[in-house]
Amino acid sequence: MSNTLWKRINMKNKSTDKTIKKRTVQFRPDSRNLFFHILTACNLKCAHCYINQEQHGTRTLDEDTIKKWLRLFSSSTTSRAIKAVEDTNVIFLGGEPTLNPALAEGIKEARRLGYASVTVDTNGYLFNDILEKVTPEEVDYFSFSLDGSSPEVNDPIRGKGSFDACTAGIRQAVELGFTVSSIFTASTENIHDLPNMPELLKGLGVSRFFIQVIGIRGNSAKKEGTTLQLTKQVWESVVPETAQRAAELGLICHYPTVFLSKETLFECAGLVAENYFVFPNGRVYTCPLCEDYPLHSYEIKDNKLVRRPPLTEMELFNLKIPEGCVMNKLLHPGNLSYDSNGEPLYKIACCMLKEEITAN
């Protein structure tokens, strides 16, 4: 872990006597992540859904295509640097990936090809009996999206009945021996409930807790604009404390760094890391904030990864600005604040930069 920053935070919990560790998970040039959207269809209509069928189509990838595309990204020649499939994590996404009947075969193929880890992000409905078709040896994590600690908070955001379906899915996965994580997308609608999540997740047998910040993309952009977004003050007053509580309970908690001091080094993952966001229409982005625009760096044509000519997201990554992330400045300027001289008071970190909180 030489490329990570560890720092102990001086908060020893008196009742548990646990020391909380916080580290910024720096971008690792020796690893890459494949975020593989195998369809865009979903049974839910979450308020903050970022799926954009206008940009990414309505295709459901068949088994043959999923396998071919997994092979494409398991080849070291695909990469900008010399890397192997053993350094590549694959995350199956949708839409709802379990709606794709080819998911189980995709998981098995990823394992067979030697991917470093295999994760499935799900809304918890677990279609096509997915838990019966794969094993804990084949899936490193099932990651369940839950946006509240009760139906009263979760269901207005994710849909009626979704809390019960998701928590039942978590229980079932844990019982079968799968390692389970949970993702909470924080917005003004549910941030008040975030502190209730660690106890719930601990009780359900969840091991890792990811807190995400809502972006103004997809449905959240169409419907409610910036009213769902959290201020710096609200984020900083709720999220680190909840993460610490989760760690005290034995969960590993991740949350985006979001705000950087002016002095802190800013890095754009598009330049220093290797992430591929693959969509079923063949578009391949390297920055998730660009996904609503035809700015993708690559496309898959005839099962080959083809670099696109300018203008793509790649050209934007090279624009150096004092505010940090270029895409944030273009898409979410409300996140920024300036002093009387027009200098930014802080920078916005790359959305891929995370803090990890653990206890020992």
Ligand code: SF4
């Ligand atoms: S479960 Fe995911 S893909 Fe489905 S509507 Fe909700 S956010 Fe969108």
Ligand code: SF4
């Ligand atoms: S979120 Fe910003 S910093 Fe991160 S890859 Fe995209 S443009 Fe770069």
